[in-house]
Amino acid sequence: MKTLYPEIEPFDSGMLKVSDIHEIYWERVGNPDGIPVVFLHGGPGGGLIPMYRQFFDPEAFHVVLFDQRGSGRSTPHAELRENTTWDLINDIEALREKFGIDKWYVFGGSWGSTLSLAYGINHPDRCLGLILRGIFLTRKKELQWFYQYGASEIFPDFWERYRDEIPEEERDDFMTAYHKRLTSDDEAVRLSAARAWSTWEGATSKLFPDQELVDHWEGEHEALSLARIECHYFMNGSFFPDDNYLLNNVDKIRDIPTVIVQGRYDVVCPMTSAWELHRALPEAEFIVVADAGHSVSEKGITSALVDAMDRFRTAGL
Ligand code: STX
Numbered sequence: 121m122k123t124l125y126p127e128i129e130p131f132d133s134g135m136l137k138v139s140d141i142h143e144i145y146w147e148r149v150g151n152p153d154g155i156p157v158v159f160l161h162g163g164p165g166g167g168l169i170p171m172y173r174q175f176f177d178p179e180a181f182h183v184v185l186f187d188q189r190g191s192g193r194s195t196p197h198a199e200l201r202e203n204t205t206w207d208l209i210n211d212i213e214a215l216r217e218k219f220g221i222d223k224w225y226v227f228g229g230s231w232g233s234t235l236s237l238a239y240g241i242n243h244p245d246r247c248l249g250l251i252l253r254g255i256f257l258t259r260k261k262e263l264q265w266f267y268q269y270g271a272s273e274i275f276p277d278f279w280e281r282y283r284d285e286i287p288e289e290e291r292d293d294f295m296t297a298y299h300k301r302l303t304s305d306d307e308a309v310r311l312s313a314a315r316a317w318s319t320w321e322g323a324t325s326k327l328f329p330d331q332e333l334v335d336h337w338e339g340e341h342e343a344l345s346l347a348r349i350e351c352h353y354f355m356n357g358s359f360f361p362d363d364n365y366l367l368n369n370v371d372k373i374r375d376i377p378t379v380i381v382q383g384r385y386d387v388v389c390p391m392t393s394a395w396e397l398h399r400a401l402p403e404a405e406f407i408v409v410a411d412a413g414h415s416v417s418e419k420g421i422t423s424a425l426v427d428a429m430d431r432f433r434t435a436g437l
Contacts, residue, residue, distance in 0.1 A: 121419065122426040124174035136218060138189070138211050139202045145193035146186040146215055149173045154182040155248070155433065156221045158212060160228030160235045161185075162254075165349030167192030167342070171417065175227065175425050180433040184215055184224075188235075191345050198345040200303070200352045204359040209239050216246060225432060227425075229253035229416050230389055231350075234358065237366045240373040249377040250404075251428050253421060254386055254414050255394035257366045258358040262393060267294050267354070271324060271387050278323035285316035299355050302348045311340060314347035321346070324387050327413040370400045377435075378404035379428040383412030383421055 130147035137143050147168075159172055167187050176183050187194040189203045189211065212235075216224065225248045228236035233252040240247050256262065265271060272279040283291065290297040301313035315338055322337035323329055337343055357363065378401065382394035391408070398406040405428075409420035416422065 122423040122430070124171065124422060124426065125176065125178060126174070127170065128173050128178055130173075135195075136186075136211075136214060138214055139207070141196060141199065141202055142189045142207075143195050144186050144189060144211055146184060147173075148219070149183045149185070150176055150178040150181045152182055154178075154180050156219075156224035157181050157183045157429075158215065158224050158226055159183060159185040160212075160226065160232035160239075161188065161191070162228075162230035162232050163191065163346050163350055164188055164208070164231045164235075164353050165191050165198070165346040166231065167194075167345060175422075176429050177433055181225075181429070182221075184219060184221075186211070186215060188349075190349050197341065198348045200348060203349065203352065204356070205235065205238055205353070206359060208235055209242055212239055213243065213246075222246075223248045225249045225251060225429075227251040227429070230256050230414065231258075231353075234258050234366070237373070238360075240376055241366070241369045242372075244372050244376060247373070247376045249379070249432055250373065251379050251381075251425065251432075252397075253381040253416060253425060254389045255380060255382060255397050256389040257364075257393045257397070258354065258360070259363050259393075260357075262389065263295065263354050265390060266321075266324075266388055267298075270390075274387050275324050275329075278320060278329070281316050282320040285313055295351065295355060298347070299351050302351050310348075311344065314340075314343040317347035317351065318343040321388060325413060325415040326418060327383070327385050327411065330415075333415070367396060367400050370397070374401065374403060377432075379407065380404050381407045381409065381421060381424045381428065383409045383414060383418060385412065386414040388414040 133147035135143045190199045286297040318337035322333045412418040
């Protein structure tokens with residue numbers, strides 16, 4: 121079983137202006153002359169936490185992490201304008217160019233896997249490899265499962281708060297009902313909806329629910345960006361041209377070394393999507409963690425990810 125590398129501080133960090141309104145926070149950890157990696161966080165809207173720096177041998181890798189538009193320390197906070205998947209892909213390219221990187225490993229879980237796949241499909245020549253965890257293709261059936269009906273049957277206790285935020289007459293379409301509240305002019309309405317939405321995800325992310333994770337997503341700053349940005353992206357089909365965009369374009373990434381890590385009991389992003397990706401991309405290494413849910417901090421998932429990067433380190437040197 122592998123564990124995280126020790127806590128580490130960035131050797132460099134800053135803000136990059138990426139549009140008339142947005143500036144994104146970025147940081148670099150590890151060895152500036154090492155093998156480049158870009159880290160893509162989840163949500164969208166989830167932002168960085170310091171633990172994300174610890175999957176990579178700091179002597180071997182040069183890791184670039186950033187808060188996606190509206191997330192974490194990026195400004196303006198929880199902003200939905202000029203905030204699409206295509207904007208994020210362009211931001212990844214802007215960071216790559218800023219640091220003079222030719223190609224890099226792309227490491228992402230959950231929404232980070234969605235964005236990694238979309239980036240790989242559009243910029244395959246820039247990818248040394250893809251490390252994908254908790255596969256999320258943001259298709260209607262995945263959103264329906266988590267936000268309308270399905271996961272509700274597995275976590276009926278936590279579901280109540282998510283459900284009760286919305287009056288009965290609007291419950292046939294939770295996504296639309298939440299979108300209305302998350303974009304309301306009334307700050308109290310926005311925040312209450314954001315907390316109900318975000319804690320649902322926090323509560324269901326681990327095989328064994330973790331109150332600390334729920335409390336984290338109760339925070340005003342965290343809840344507002346995660347809920348508003350997720351709902352905005354999902355209402356818009358993640359801005360993809362069609363529901364099956366990622367699987368339909370998998371040929372474009374076929375030659376990129378890829379590792380897929382999936383918790384068997386992932387309720388946020390059920391294993392079917394990882395399985396369908398595996399079937400469409402049998403060249404990729406496919407690792408099912410037998411005793412894990414969705415969270416990157418579950419032991420088996422952390423171990424598989426650290427091990428994948430350790431193996432790429434050897435291959436890359
Ligand atoms: N959201 C999937 C996702 O990207 C539907 C994700 N799941 N949990 C997270 O992100 C946080 C860790 C940011 C809560």
